[in-house]
Amino acid sequence: MRSVCVVGLGLIGGSVLRAAAAAGRTVWGTAGSAADARGAIAADFSVLDVDSALRKAADDDALVVIAVPLPAVDAVLRKVADLAPRCLLTDVVSVKGPVADAVAKYAPNARFAGGHPMAGKSESGWAASSAALFTEAAWVVTADEETDLAAWREAARLALDCGAGVVPTTTLEHDAAVARISHLPHVLAAVLAACGADGGPLAMALAAGSFSDGTRVASSRPELVLAMCEGNRAGLLDAVDDALGKLGAARGALASTGSLGATVHAGHHGRATFEGYRDAGRARAMIDLAGPDPMEELRLVGARGGRVVGFDGDLAVVALPVLPD
Amino acid sequence: MRSVCVVGLGLIGGSVLRAAAAAGRTVWGTAGSAADARGAIAADFSVLDVDSALRKAADDDALVVIAVPLPAVDAVLRKVADLAPRCLLTDVVSVKGPVADAVAKYAPNARFAGGHPMAGKSESGWAASSAALFTEAAWVVTADEETDLAAWREAARLALDCGAGVVPTTTLEHDAAVARISHLPHVLAAVLAACGADGGPLAMALAAGSFSDGTRVASSRPELVLAMCEGNRAGLLDAVDDALGKLGAARGALASTGSLGATVHAGHHGRATFEGYRDAGRARAMIDLAGPDPMEELRLVGARGGRVVGFDGDLAVVALPVLPD
Numbered sequence: 001m002r003s004v005c006v007v008g009l010g011l012i013g014g015s016v017l018r019a020a021a022a023a024g025r026t027v028w029g030t031a032g033s034a035a036d037a038r039g040a041i042a043a044d045f046s047v048l049d050v051d052s053a054l055r056k057a058a059d060d061d062a063l064v065v066i067a068v069p070l071p072a073v074d075a076v077l078r079k080v081a082d083l084a085p086r087c088l089l090t091d092v093v094s095v096k097g098p099v100a101d102a103v104a105k106y107a108p109n110a111r112f113a114g115g116h117p118m119a120g121k122s123e124s125g126w127a128a129s130s131a132a133l134f135t136e137a138a139w140v141v142t143a144d145e146e147t148d149l150a151a152w153r154e155a156a157r158l159a160l161d162c163g164a165g166v167v168p169t170t171t172l173e174h175d176a177a178v179a180r181i182s183h184l185p186h187v188l189a190a191v192l193a194a195c196g197a198d199g200g201p202l203a204m205a206l207a208a209g210s211f212s213d214g215t216r217v218a219s220s221r222p223e224l225v226l227a228m229c230e231g232n233r234a235g236l237l238d239a240v241d242d243a244l245g246k247l248g249a250a251r252g253a254l255a256s257t258g259s260l261g262a263t264v265h266a267g268h269h270g271r272a273t274f275e276g277y278r279d280a281g282r283a284r285a286m287i288d289l290a291g292p293d294p295m296e297e298l299r300l301v302g303a304r305g306g307r308v309v310g311f312d313g314d315l316a317v318v319a320l321p322v323l324p325d
Numbered sequence: 326m327r328s329v330c331v332v333g334l335g336l337i338g339g340s341v342l343r344a345a346a347a348a349g350r351t352v353w354g355t356a357g358s359a360a361d362a363r364g365a366i367a368a369d370f371s372v373l374d375v376d377s378a379l380r381k382a383a384d385d386d387a388l389v390v391i392a393v394p395l396p397a398v399d400a401v402l403r404k405v406a407d408l409a410p411r412c413l414l415t416d417v418v419s420v421k422g423p424v425a426d427a428v429a430k431y432a433p434n435a436r437f438a439g440g441h442p443m444a445g446k447s448e449s450g451w452a453a454s455s456a457a458l459f460t461e462a463a464w465v466v467t468a469d470e471e472t473d474l475a476a477w478r479e480a481a482r483l484a485l486d487c488g489a490g491v492v493p494t495t496t497l498e499h500d501a502a503v504a505r506i507s508h509l510p511h512v513l514a515a516v517l518a519a520c521g522a523d524g525g526p527l528a529m530a531l532a533a534g535s536f537s538d539g540t541r542v543a544s545s546r547p548e549l550v551l552a553m554c555e556g557n558r559a560g561l562l563d564a565v566d567d568a569l570g571k572l573g574a575a576r577g578a579l580a581s582t583g584s585l586g587a588t589v590h591a592g593h594h595g596r597a598t599f600e601g602y603r604d605a606g607r608a609r610a611m612i613d614l615a616g617p618d619p620m621e622e623l624r625l626v627g628a629r630g631g632r633v634v635g636f637d638g639d640l641a642v643v644a645l646p647v648l649p650d
Contacts (some may be wrong), residue, residue, distance in 0.1 A: 190592020197595035202628030267515020270522035305526030
């Protein structure tokens with residue numbers, strides 16, 4: 001089993017280190033945060049300085065996992081280019097375009113496939129990490145035209161070893177999708193919370209279920225929300241424009257005809273679609289990775305809402321959603 | 326104790342009938358739905374045809390409670406004007422402006438104060454009704470300039486007997502507040518659900534916590550959401566315009582400077598404000614209803630996020646929120 005070098009030992013990086021070790025991998029890490037480093041050492045993990053960690057990765061042909069916040073990615077990639085320029089490389093950052101651009105700029109010779117585990121919790125840092133964080137979660141591994149299949153398989157294998165299912169898609173499609181289902185919800189929750197509070201004590205005293213549900217994520221730490229949303233500027237702008245268009249259409253219909261029928265029925269249908277995928281059955285299929293265009297086959301799995309759930313030699317085992325009629 | 330005649334025996338009307346009876350009141354009802362009528366009779370309640378129910382209310386000087394959907398209110402008020410024109414009258418409809426307008430038009434001699442218990446559940450009809458539905462809930466009783474104090478006290482007494490706390494405010498302020506904390510959440514949930522579903526199966530497969538929370542109320546029955554939101558057209562238009570302005574400002578800032586700081590911090594502050602009122606301590610105070618302007622005193626209680634929690638002769642016992650520093 002390929003060894004794993006994790007750069008950054010916060011909630012996600014720490015959980016990758018734990019889960020990969022639990023799967024039987026040789027693992028080591030490096031952390032910018034002294035508290036995270038101390039925590040990992042106290043838990044009997046090998047924690048090195050960043051130069052030593054990357055040199056060891058080059059020596060062992062390990063998979064390097066970048067698990068630092070987006071603003072720190074460039075500096076890590078400069079180190080990678082210097083110390084392990086041709087390493088197998090992935091990341092767990094929540095936006096994929098800026099990371100792919102940075103890899104192309106700073107570490108173009110790395111064998112790279114981007115990653116994004118769709119898991120988290122409200123606490124942060126090594127102290128919150130857990131080997132079980134990714135169990136049954138979706139974990140995107142980017143499958144672009146230029147992605148190296150061997151690099152993709154290494155990143156996907158790590159995700160599977162961590163207990164996740166692998167969703168293959170392009171960098172652009174990932175960023176567009178998470179803008180709609182992860183970043184736009186934060187923006188709308190912030191808008192709703194501010195509109196409610198602007199109603200004053202009377203509105204706050206009357207607020208209950210629907211307001212509480214709709215604003216829950218507005219209690220997240222602002223600096224984390226900002227890093228996530230602002231890092232996906234292009235994707236989020238498209239999603240916000242879609243929301244502005246739909247909200248403007250609702251406003252126009254209510255003002256002119258008094259009806260919100262189109263808005264409310266579209267929303268009800270959208271929620272039912274979400275619940276349909278959430279509760280769907282799964283059908284198994286196989287993809288031959290030795291076939292003529294395996295990356296295109298993999299992208300189709302993601303586009304259909306499916307996951308890669310294992311490998312059998314050159315076959316990828318796939319689970320596709322089976323929706324009720 | 327004043328007897329109570331409930332017109333409409335669905336979830337809310339049925340629960341009022343049950344709760345008023347449990348408080349020791351003489352109660353009877355009338356229902357347009359045969360299923361609701363059968364249910365109430367089977368539970369040993371007195372159910373009359375609408376004419377008989379209102380004639381009995383006039384004979385007994387009972388409090389008449391209108392608990393039908395907004396589109397059916399006019400027809401009930403015509404009956405009231407015909408059969409019990411000077412009755413004590415309240416309602417439990419979720420929007421107060423259109424009901425007040427209809428009372429002024431059809432039953433101008435009734436002694437009226439509007440009501441809105443902030444309680445509900447996903448099931449509807451008599452079968453879902455419960456004497457405990459209003460326990461600890463906020464129950465708005467409108468206190469406009471022209472509201473008769475005796476009528477206000479009768480409606481408030483019923484709310485207290487049902488286990489709720491009474492929030493006094495004007496018709497206009499009620500409709501503006503619920504637009505922000507009850508109707509706008511439904512519109513934004515619908516917009517978010519549609520934006521997410523437009524992202525296709527990939528977006529649906531990646532959607533989790535923040536999307537699920539933000540779209541939960543979009544699973545409500547569309548006809549109920551539409552009746553509620555469309556009935557508050559004026560209030561909701563103002564709230565949607567506020568949301569459009571805030572969302573447009575977020576879009577502009579993200580596009581021009583790359584920052585969502587103002588949006589996210591305002592949302593975080595708004596959510597903290599909501600949680601502050603939700604978790605606030607309560608301080609007791611008294612209002613002398615025999616004083617010079619008791620309705621203005623009552624309105625100030627609502628404006629401060631407080632409730633009337635009891636009566637002691639001509640004193641109203643008030644609980645005001647005490648927020649942490």
